[in-house]
Amino acid sequence: MPWSAEYKADLNKAFDDKKEYYEGDDVGAWLDSMSYKYLLEEVMGLSPKVTEYFDPILAISMGAVGCDVYSAYAAKNLDMPGTSSRYAYDKSIDDDGLGAYSYPGGNSGSFRHIVKYLIPNAISEGRGFEEILNNPINFSELDKPENPISIRLNSTAIDVRHEGTPEDYEFVNVTYYVDGKVKKVKAKTVMMGIGGWIAKNISHDMPVPIKEAYNEFHHGPMLVVNIAVRNWRFLDKLGISTGRWFKGMGNFFSIRRPMDTGDAAQPFDPDKPIVMTYYAPFVNSGHPIKEQGKMGRYELLSKSYAEYENEIIEQMTDMFSDYGFDAERDVAGIILNRWGHAYVAPQPGFFFGKDGKPAPRDIVKQGYGRIQFGHSELSGYMSHTTALNEESMAAKKLLDQL
Numbered sequence: 158m159p160w161s162a163e164y165k166a167d168l169n170k171a172f173d174d175k176k177e178y179y180e181g182d183d184v185g186a187w188l189d190s191m192s193y194k195y196l197l198e199e200v201m202g203l204s205p206k207v208t209e210y211f212d213p214i215l216a217i218s219m220g221a222v223g224c225d226v227y228s229a230y231a232a233k234n235l236d237m238p239g240t241s242s243r244y245a246y247d248k249s250i251d252d253d254g255l256g257a258y259s260y261p262g263g264n265s266g267s268f269r270h271i272v273k274y275l276i277p278n279a280i281s282e283g284r285g286f287e288e289i290l291n292n293p294i295n296f297s298e299l300d301k302p303e304n305p306i307s308i309r310l311n312s313t314a315i316d317v318r319h320e321g322t323p324e325d326y327e328f329v330n331v332t333y334y335v336d337g338k339v340k341k342v343k344a345k346t347v348m349m350g351i352g353g354w355i356a357k358n359i360s361h362d363m364p365v366p367i368k369e370a371y372n373e374f375h376h377g378p379m380l381v382v383n384i385a386v387r388n389w390r391f392l393d394k395l396g397i398s399t400g401r402w403f404k405g406m407g408n409f410f411s412i413r414r415p416m417d418t419g420d421a422a423q424p425f426d427p428d429k430p431i432v433m434t435y436y437a438p439f440v441n442s443g444h445p446i447k448e449q450g451k452m453g454r455y456e457l458l459s460k461s462y463a464e465y466e467n468e469i470i471e472q473m474t475d476m477f478s479d480y481g482f483d484a485e486r487d488v489a490g491i492i493l494n495r496w497g498h499a500y501v502a503p504q505p506g507f508f509f510g511k512d513g514k515p516a517p518r519d520i521v522k523q524g525y526g527r528i529q530f531g532h533s534e535l536s537g538y539m540s541h542t543t544a545l546n547e548e549s550m551a552a553k554k555l556l557d558q559l
């Protein structure tokens with residue numbers, strides 16, 4: 158289904174007709190009171206075909222579910238069309254522009270800098286930008302008694318609970334599983350930097366209101382496929398490096414073009430190998446939000462690697478064989494990344510609350526006793542920057558308790 162000039166004209170006219178809605182001070186709460194589908198169809202009067210067109214786009218743009226259950230305010234945070242008047246500027250949204258960068262190694266670039274700062278010996282040699290990005294990690298340095306901060310790998314927390322009475326918690330016991338053994342550490346405070354679908358199951362003294370608030374967090378899955386190709390002449394012939402399609406397996410691909418820095422510049426030549434990243438969403442519109450995530454996860458996890466491989470190769474052959482693509486010759490390898498809880502999927506009321514009740518994320522952010530929660534999902538928008546914001550806010554609250 159192509160995005161036609163007619164739809165664009167409809168969208169622009171709808172903006173003009175509804176201009177006054179977007180100019181109010183409480184535009185954020187207004188948008189959060191409805192689904193994105195409702196905004197498009199009932200408020201703006203657009204065809205359900207427009208919603209259908211946006212379903213996979215929203216899912217890939219960190220929505221993960223259908224437009225029918227997704228808050229229109231969350232859709233605004235993703236810059237989805239129809240969520241901002243051409244005339245209005247919503248002050249409640251911190252719009253720093255869409256600066257995009259991609260470290261070699263993805264988000265690990267930011268975290269390598271943090272680890273190097275905290276444990277200088279953890280990454281070999283100096284503090285230069287490329288040194289931090291590319292030098293080997295000295296895993297043995299991460300967890301030493303003399304470190305001011307230690308990072309303990311491969312340790313899964315299975316029980317987090319306070320010792321003492323709720324009126325006077327003394328510390329938190331964190332029980333974890335490592336190398337076939339169950340161990341425990343005592344902590345003065347704990348910042349849970351994990352998703353709520355895990356946090357609520359391992360924090361065994363979590364108060365009911367926080368648990369209930371966490372039950373209002375929903376997540377959708379995503380399949381991300383990296384396809385190593387020996388050349389990308391077929392894309393060059395098509396004149397594209399990124400594409401979207403609306404039938405068959407997946408919806409979007411782009412060739413990987415990580416930042417060039419130092420001497421490690423990667424070739425950008427259609428005759429040379431490159432990695433194509435392919436996104437396949439699972440859209441199950443028409444079902445309650447709780448079900449959409451589960452249905453998608455079931456589909457994501459129920460297929461074998463071989464089934465996915467066949468589907469991907471068929472799809473690529475269908476799209477690119479007329480331009481010289483030959484799977485046998487051109488594909489060097491495929492990696493599947495199955496993200497069961499890829500993105501938080503905020504429903505109407507997630508940000509500003511519903512029926513006079515506080516927003517679920519505001520309840521979670523209160524924490525309890527000596528425990529606080531910090532995870533990007535609490536912002537309603539999954540990104541490494543929102544993760545850092547939420548985690549540092551939670552950590553600051555705990556520092557005040559020490």
Ligand SMILES: Cc1cc2nc3c(=O)[nH]c(=O)nc-3n(C[C@H](O)[C@H](O)[C@H](O)COP(=O)(O)OP(=O)(O)OC[C@H]3O[C@@H](n4cnc5c(N)ncnc54)[C@H](O)[C@@H]3O)c2cc1C
Pocket residue numbers: 264312313314315350351352355359379381496498499500531532533534538539540541542544
């Ligand atoms: C497919 C996809 C693409 C994305 N693309 C981008 C992008 O381009 N840019 C961007 O900024 N963001 C992107 N994001 C979002 C970003 O990855 C997340 O928002 C971010 O990683 C969240 O960070 P976090 O620290 O809040 O939590 P997480 O990254 O979820 O970290 C939590 C950590 O806790 C660990 N953990 C979980 N349970 C336990 C336990 N019981 N015990 C011990 N450890 C545990 C996990 O293994 C994990 O390492 C993407 C996400 C996905 C899924």
